[in-house]
Amino acid sequence: MVGGKRRSIFVTLAFLMLMGVAVYFRLWAIHYNISSDDTQLxxxxxxxxxxxxxxxxAEWRLRYDEEVDRTKKCLQELQAFQESSQKGEVASGVNHKLAILQKENAILLERVETLKRELEEERLKCSSRYMN
Incomplete structure (x- = not known):
């Protein structure tokens, strides 16, 4: 009896150990799948x-290239301006044109004033005709 009871306990213990190992391997397989999914993720x-x-x-490189192009254009414009300012003829030509335009502007302002006076006179004539 004692031998049968021991044998029964031993078989149960062996079965439980086998089930524990099976559960362990199953958990290990699940963990491996999750780990491989984590790796892919x-x-x-x-x-x-x-x-x-x-x-x-690439965006920063594009911005840099645009700034380089803008800087080159500004430098070219500055050089062109410096070259043109070194030439006295261009500056004096601009000043001469400015003086002519100012004279024309003064003449046109006088003409506008004259036309305003004439218009006012015509309005007065028209209003006096209608009153009589």
Whole structure:
């Protein structure tokens, strides 16, 4: 009896150990699948982050290139302005044109005043005709 009871306990213990090992391997397999999914997820996240970084780098490079082009244009305009300012003929020609335009403007202002006076006289004539 004692031998049968021991044997029964031993078989039960062996069965439980076998079930424990089976559960352990099952949990290990689940963990392995999750770990491999995590690895793939991390790889995808890294790829996305890498693409975003490359896009941002390209954007900054484009901005840099635009600023370089803008700076070159400004330098060219500055050089052209310096060359033109060194030539006295251009400056005196501009001053001469400005003087002519100012004279024309004064003449036109006088003409406008004359036309306003004539218009006022005509209005007075018209209003006096209608009153009589």
């Amino acid at each position: 991390l790889r995808r996240q890294f790829d996305i982050a890498n693409k975003e970084a490359m896009d941002e780098s």
